[in-house]
Amino acid sequence: MATGWEPDRISDNEIADGRAYHRALYPSGEIETPSSWHGESVEPLIDMALPHITHGSVIVDYGAGTGASAIELLKKLDDDGTRVEMILVDPLVSWFSKARDLLGYRDDVHFELSIRSDADGNASFRDLREILGGRKADVIISSSTLHLVPARAMTDLAEQFAGSLVGGGVLVWDSGDLESGFRPGDSALLH
Secondary structure, three states: OOEEOOOOOOOHHHHHHHHHHHHHHOOOOOOOOOOHHHHHHHHHHHHHHHHHOOOOOEEEEEOOOOOHHHHHHHHHHHHHOOOOEEEEEEOOHHHHHHHHHHHOOOOOEEEEEOEEEOOOOOEEEOOHHHHHOOOOEEEEEEEOOHHHOOHHHHHHHHHHHHHHEEEEEEEEEEOOOOOOOOOOOOOOOOO
């Protein structure tokens, strides 16, 4: 059974939002067949990460959302018999609760909410190094997330990534939902 964050007091609207986003990625609702645009977007990310992953690797999915990138990566790793420790990190409880629904049965997947509130209700992002609690990742993946980080926060986040990786560890990221000349014609822009 997965460890870490668990949904608490998730509203019906938040559950519906997570379900709707998951359906955008997996139209049938089942994880066997991703939508073409999601599959085309995440495949290069996974192909770049795989050479850096071995049995026992620690992998962080930063901005995991509903877990779609982790799902596709875990499919490939499961097919190869490669066991890893997968740590999903996200601030949005609506999408993250769906990831927990989909992957919470696995003992190799951990969930960490990246946002916290202080006693006055002020929200702030948790430092990735704090989230990892002294562990180091072999690979950090991030799909369709980094372009949402404000420029003023990017230097600190880059330092967090660098400080959270083992020597020789890698960050593999994409932003498949940005407009570009090489974006597949049948893809959807979400951000």
